Amino acid sequence: MTSAGLPLFQTPGIHDTFSHEHRIVLHCGDCQTFLRTIPSASIMLVMSSPPYNIGKEYECRLGIKSYLRRQEPVVEELVRVVSPRGSIYWEVGNFVQDAEVFPLDVFYYDLFKEKGLKLRNRIIWQFGHGLHASKRFSGRYETILWSTESEEYKFRIDPVRVPAKYPGKRHFKGPDRSKPSGNPLGKNPSDIWQFVAEEWQREVWDIPNVKANHPEKTIHPCQFPVELVERCVLALTDENDWILDPYCGVGSALIAGLKPIGGLQAATKRRSTQI
Numbered sequence: 001m002t003s004a005g006l007p008l009f010q011t012p013g014i015h016d017t018f019s020h021e022h023r024i025v026l027h028c029g030d031c032q033t034f035l036r037t038i039p040s041a042s043i044m045l046v047m048s049s050p051p052y053n054i055g056k057e058y059e060c061r062l063g064i065k066s067y068l069r070r071q072e073p074v075v076e077e078l079v080r081v082v083s084p085r086g087s088i089y090w091e092v093g094n095f096v097q098d099a100e101v102f103p104l105d106v107f108y109y110d111l112f113k114e115k116g117l118k119l120r121n122r123i124i125w126q127f128g129h130g131l132h133a134s135k136r137f138s139g140r141y142e143t144i145l146w147s148t149e150s151e152e153y154k155f156r157i158d159p160v161r162v163p164a165k166y167p168g169k170r171h172f173k174g175p176d177r178s179k180p181s182g183n184p185l186g187k188n189p190s191d192i193w194q195f196v197a198e199e200w201q202r203e204v205w206d207i208p209n210v211k212a213n214h215p216e217k218t219i220h221p222c223q224f225p226v227e228l229v230e231r232c233v234l235a236l237t238d239e240n241d242w243i244l245d246p247y248c249g250v251g252s253a254l255i256a257g258l259k260p261i262g263g264l265q266a267a268t269k270r271r272s273t274q275i
């Protein structure tokens with residue numbers, strides 16, 4: 001507060017209902033009901049991680065077919081609300097029943113394809129920590145299906161480039177001999193993603209998924225790291241585009257949509273809708 005008793009910074013209002021006039025929407029309730037209130041083609045990025053049907057406190061375990069039948073109307077609504085230039089990022093792990101593994105991305109791929117979406121990347125998010133399996137190899141990755149409706153989707157690589165392994169590398173023959181061979185802004189992060197803690201944290205945390213010691217850990221049993229969403233926000237949206245997470249949990253996607261990026265408040269102008 002200032003000495004005049006006024007807040008130093010304006011905080012944007014958080015609304016419960018969707019309107020293009022709003023900047024942040026946080027709706028507590030069932031996503032399917034809420035999705036019906038969003039006008040068609042208004043969302044630039046859907047970024048979400050649905051319940052995996054693994055018996056967490058917020059879901060009841062179903063057979064794989066019943067689980068998918070329940071998810072289908074949600075997917076249908078997401079396809080309706082996403083802009084023709086927009087993207088759906090769907091992050092999933094495996095569902096395990098009677099020791100049999102059901103890779104959820106394989107099932108969701110069919111669901112998205114049936115609804116007319118085209119897969120652009122199947123991203124492997126690899127991490128070093130998790131439950132130890134005793135009768136099979138321990139699982140250390142999840143997948144993100146990135147799909148779009150049209151060929152005219154937004155995608156910018158420069159804001160999400162990562163440092164090249166050999167940044168000073170040059171061509172050693174041909175017409176470009178001795179000129180830099182890589183992009184000075186860094187390299188494409190590829191479709192295998194691994195987020196490591198800051199250099200200074202490396203000794204203490206090398207825990208890219210949000211487990212016990214992670215600085216972002218809350219009471220939620222399966223958050224994804226804000227950084228995972230941030231990369232999607234930077235590559236696939238512009239300021240003032242809507243970002244939607246139908247299964248927002250503790251709001252990691254909302255935070256990524258609002259976070260100051262590169263020293264600028266650019267992301268605060270992007271809009272996020274959450275339920």
Ligand SMILES: C[S@@+](CC[C@H](N)C(=O)[O-])C[C@H]1O[C@@H](n2cnc3c(N)ncnc32)[C@H](O)[C@@H]1O
Nearest residue numbers: 030031049050051058223224247248249250252
């Ligand atoms: C896998 S978690 C997603 C966590 C989230 N990505 C985060 O970082 O916090 C799935 C979330 O969906 C919520 N959920 C389950 N069924 C829902 C429904 N029908 N409508 C809205 N949210 C639901 C659960 O409460 C849980 O928080």
